[in-house]
Amino acid sequence: MKLVFAGTPEVAVPALDALIASDRHEVAAVVTRPDAPAGRGRRLVASPVAQRAADAGIEVLKPARPRDEEFLARLREIGPDCCPVVAYGALLPKAALDVPAHGWVNLHFSLLPAWRGAAPVQHAILAGDEMTGAATFRIEEGLDTGPVYGVITEPVRPTDTSGDLLTRLAFAGAGLLAATMDGIEDGTLRPVPQPADGVTLAPKITVEDAHVDWTAPALRVDRVVRGCTPAPGAWTAFRGERLKLIQVGLLPDRKDLEPGVLDAGKNHVHVGTGSHAVELLWVQPQGKKPMRAADWARGVRIAPGERVGAPVVG
Numbered sequence: 001m002k003l004v005f006a007g008t009p010e011v012a013v014p015a016l017d018a019l020i021a022s023d024r025h026e027v028a029a030v031v032t033r034p035d036a037p038a039g040r041g042r043r044l045v046a047s048p049v050a051q052r053a054a055d056a057g058i059e060v061l062k063p064a065r066p067r068d069e070e071f072l073a074r075l076r077e078i079g080p081d082c083c084p085v086v087a088y089g090a091l092l093p094k095a096a097l098d099v100p101a102h103g104w105v106n107l108h109f110s111l112l113p114a115w116r117g118a119a120p121v122q123h124a125i126l127a128g129d130e131m132t133g134a135a136t137f138r139i140e141e142g143l144d145t146g147p148v149y150g151v152i153t154e155p156v157r158p159t160d161t162s163g164d165l166l167t168r169l170a171f172a173g174a175g176l177l178a179a180t181m182d183g184i185e186d187g188t189l190r191p192v193p194q195p196a197d198g199v200t201l202a203p204k205i206t207v208e209d210a211h212v213d214w215t216a217p218a219l220r221v222d223r224v225v226r227g228c229t230p231a232p233g234a235w236t237a238f239r240g241e242r243l244k245l246i247q248v249g250l251l252p253d254r255k256d257l258e259p260g261v262l263d264a265g266k267n268h269v270h271v272g273t274g275s276h277a278v279e280l281l282w283v284q285p286q287g288k289k290p291m292r293a294a295d296w297a298r299g300v301r302i303a304p305g306e307r308v309g310a311p312v313v314g
Contacts, residue, residue: 008033008088013048032062046060061075084181085104106137125161162226225247244284248281258272
């Protein structure tokens with residue numbers, strides 16, 4: 001089939017690579033979000049998908065809005081048979097959905113109908129799911145509601161961050177998307193409607209969602225830290241400034257610390273929660289690089305009984 005691939009971030013690149021490598025399909029063009037400011041200089045930078053497509057000599061389309069007539073006209077001119085999508089980042093209008101004969105097929109990183117929305121991997125970790133996966137489905141005008149072509153499963157490991165899990169799903173899902181294109185092309189694959197039961201939503205995780213509540217059980221604190229790493233980054237407040245929490249460990253035998261109270265030794269930093277303590281392993285103070293929590297604690301000289309979790313100044 002002739003394909004137009006839609007995607008934007010790094011997580012979409014493995015799927016694009018898989019389709020470029022296929023000897024059954026032609027990636028005629030790529031659709032991605034416009035260049036965005038990045039780095040300290042805030043200069044405009046092309047998306048990872050745009051950069052990969054350019055390296056491969058593939059036409060790159062960067063509409064400000066997918067409903068722009070100039071973009072729609074070019075899409076019709078290319079005449080794709082199908083448009084595979086991975087984390088494109090914009091809603092597709094009906095005028096675009098109607099162009100390819102086989103529609104737009106999305107690779108979504110959950111076992112639909114669970115976790116429909118922008119942050120399925122983060123929500124799976126936050127909810128304590130032991131199993132997740134990826135699904136390919138035909139895009140409709142509803143939010144991730146279309147019929148499903150295929151699924152793969154992936155266990156959620158006890159130490160997984162959302163970044164770890166998303167990386168594994170991106171590579172496993174690339175094979176699923178390529179196989180879905182093959183099945184559509186040879187007519188062996190038919191999409192199956194999603195069940196009405198088991199629907200859960202996964203809206204974008206906000207900075208406030210990533211604010212750690214030390215009165216919550218330790219297991220919840222651990223899930224927030226893992227689910228919000230690398231983005232938007234779990235955090236707490238210390239001496240009026242934000243302290244990013246990159247990695248914590250569970251200490252089920254330590255139950256003598258009140259929520260938020262710190263205990264810092266030569267090689268450890270423990271914090272009380274609503275159940276038992278956790279150990280801070282890696283942190284990132286405001287304006288600094290990530291560091292071992294014990295090194296941070298030595299530098300700031302934590303006083304006995306001092307807490308994290310007080311309001312941020314300003």
